Amino acid sequence: MKTIVLIGAGNMGGALLQGWIGSWQHEAAFNVIDPVAEASDRYPGVAFHTEAAALPAGLKPDVVILAVKPDKVVPALKEVAPHIGPATCIVSVAAGVGIDTIGTALPAGTPIARIMPNIGAMAGYAVSAGFAGPDVPQATEALLDDMFSAIGPMCWVENEDDLHTVTAISGSGPAYFFAFCETLRDAAMAHGLPAATAETLAVGTAITAGRLLEGSPTPEDLRHKVTSPNGTTAAGLAALARDDRLAHLLDRTVDAAKARSVELSGAPKT
Numbered sequence: 001m002k003t004i005v006l007i008g009a010g011n012m013g014g015a016l017l018q019g020w021i022g023s024w025q026h027e028a029a030f031n032v033i034d035p036v037a038e039a040s041d042r043y044p045g046v047a048f049h050t051e052a053a054a055l056p057a058g059l060k061p062d063v064v065i066l067a068v069k070p071d072k073v074v075p076a077l078k079e080v081a082p083h084i085g086p087a088t089c090i091v092s093v094a095a096g097v098g099i100d101t102i103g104t105a106l107p108a109g110t111p112i113a114r115i116m117p118n119i120g121a122m123a124g125y126a127v128s129a130g131f132a133g134p135d136v137p138q139a140t141e142a143l144l145d146d147m148f149s150a151i152g153p154m155c156w157v158e159n160e161d162d163l164h165t166v167t168a169i170s171g172s173g174p175a176y177f178f179a180f181c182e183t184l185r186d187a188a189m190a191h192g193l194p195a196a197t198a199e200t201l202a203v204g205t206a207i208t209a210g211r212l213l214e215g216s217p218t219p220e221d222l223r224h225k226v227t228s229p230n231g232t233t234a235a236g237l238a239a240l241a242r243d244d245r246l247a248h249l250l251d252r253t254v255d256a257a258k259a260r261s262v263e264l265s266g267a268p269k270t
Helices: 011-023 070-083 099-103 119-123 138-149 162-171 173-190 195-214 219-226 232-265
Strands: 002-007 028-033 047-049 063-066 089-092 112-117 128-132 154-156
Touching (some): 063 138, 099 112, 112 138, 112 162, 128 138, 138 154, 162 173
Parallel strands (some): 002 063, 028 047, 063 089
Antiparallel strands (some): 112 128
16 A cells, blocks of 8 residues: 655645545555645545644655645655655645755655646646656656546656746646637627627537547547538638737747746746
8 A cells, every 4th residue: 555645735735635535546545734634524534634743653655745835845845854764755746846946855865756737636637747856766656647647647748847838838728728718708799699698608619629629639630520611610710820820829828938937936047
């Protein structure tokens, strides 16, 4: 049985925990540290503690997951330090805190990984991307892959700096789709539809597109299937693509979000 310590059971940490309990087909013992932690019927068999000092004596977990705000990562590690063994892997889901910074609070050689699940975790379906530090054994990386794949698609990047792009795509990406929904709704209203009807159609269409994407090889494949030559969809897509405006807009969007991620991390711009 694997032993997992989760530090932080707020929106993200709580969502991850609920997803693992419901979907991860692996025998594991969870200990949760959170200042306002309370046992809940939603988390059967999970031990909750309000501070690291309350963890069972001698506990050396396989994985410690940091689901706290970036400025709390190092303090949280210092509190849980007595329970970190040489094989304990530290996994941070906090944005902008690099492995070098995390390592300042740990003994040399401690396995460290960063994994960035997105807000979909709150709906039971998160897209995640991670970077495993050089001290993370393959078996541990496989365990982490198994954990995060249980709540949605999981992939790994080869360079830690690529997590800035991950943040700009899957981290911030849901908001881009929300903004597109808003704009499509507003366009429907501008063309005469009542507000409630416009909202229903715009949001429902986004959900429809997402469900279709789940079963399709590629977005291009779906786009071709739903676009009749010289039809209404073709006309609308042509307007979106004119002068590469959509491509340029999204490139600027990702560039801005990525630059902000770099800025927040304190890393030098490249």
